[in-house]
Amino acid sequence: MSQFDRQSFSLTGKVALITGGASGLGQNYAVALSLYGADVFVVSRTQKGWAETRQRVEENGQRIGFLEQDITAPDCAAAIVQHVIDHFGHLDILVNNAGMQLRNDVLDYQDADWRRVIDLNLNALYYLSHEAAMVMAAQGHGKIINIGSMQSYRAGKNIFPYTASKHAVWGLTKAYADALAPDNIQVNGIAPGYISTDMTRSLQEDPVRGPEIKAHIPSGDWGVPEQLMGPVVFLASQAADYVTGVMLPVDGGYLLR
Template sequence: MFDQNSFSLAGKVALITGGAHGLGQFYSIALSEYGADIFVVSASQRGWDETKEKVEANGQQVAFLQQDITDPDAADAIVQAVIEKFGHLDILVNNAGIQLRNDVLEFKDEDWRKVIDVNLNGLYYLSHAAAKVMSDQQHGKIINIGSMQSYRAGKRIFPYAASKHAVMGLTKAYADALAPYHIQVNGLAPGYISTDMTKPLQEDPVRGPEIAAHIPSGDWGKPEQLMGPMVFLASAASDYVTGVMLPVDGGYLLR
């Protein structure tokens, strides 16, 4: 039965990689606002204090773990830490990611490996570890963060484009495989969102106007506009939605 409680996350525990800064912090705030306790894993302690304050202001608990998700055996250790802290794991948001750019003939092998390791391998191993717990529970939500580069080329960000295309494929494969366990696996693909990180791109005299012209409204997105779709994918409201990569892009992909 559908009602307002369909969007409630009361009693749920969400593990969010990179959930203390950037767009990840907005995901942590959104899920806590609807009742989830939050477990953040990140490579540094950047944003921890602010995130703790915002999550606790929503009446929820938050815990942090400083851990490189690409370390051997990191995934199992992270999931075990969540279970030890909260007793269960209901939502995994694979948000951590990096982007490195260079010209095609100058791209370094080590930069390829670094990006693939974080954006794809780290996501895969953590999803695998979480799926073992969620399958025993017979419920769960895995939400992978894609990109416009899940659909398009990125002629100076080759490993990023490759990894985000792969994230879409892995989302579909895991959705199919985990459906019998009542686990939904979906993706969220942010468009061009106005943040401190993208400010130089917005202000670029060439690329800034090009991107704005490609968005039907001409407006870059705001981080807050990703919060509703995240809550939807994490909640019972999306129980019959799986294998979808949801673009939140203001129509960027229409053109």
């Protein structure tokens, strides 16, 4: 990018692959990127949210494709990337959003639950990043955006594989950023703070933890999904061409305390 102007944030002509992009925060990433001109390809385990996501993306004047696929299935990453290429012809942005969390007491934690979380949150992210990087390196540009967590920094008692996976995502983001910089591929992350969603409603309403979390946030309240849309557009755009290896907390200052 030789100069900064309004087009620096434009994603016109770009194609974004988003895992888990048809529901929750992933849908917001899909809508945000399409608002700035990107076509979107969503891969998700079920078809939940497809109709609504299609409507919102197409309202922004962009195209969308879908693939129903468990991204933890063996050897599926290459096929997923090929689906994107077959559908849109190229791949410019990968948002590794899909993830899960399973909670249990330390001495009762099950090995099977450890494997489920690590397979989705870390292994699938690694394999998809690897396949996407090969396409992006060949074309001489690309953006990989990994979704971290407050647990990329903190202990996360009783969510052991989630914490381990999100620490690893932060480490992998840095390693990939360093390795892929010569190929003009920027690799960054977003670490959402405590965001008000259907999935977090029970935690917000918890009579103990709810007030504790809110009191810990310097801005004074939980975030909303729309507050993550600007950061994902920035990291996907030319405006972030000199930003790589960063995990950006979007947390209202939670990590300051």
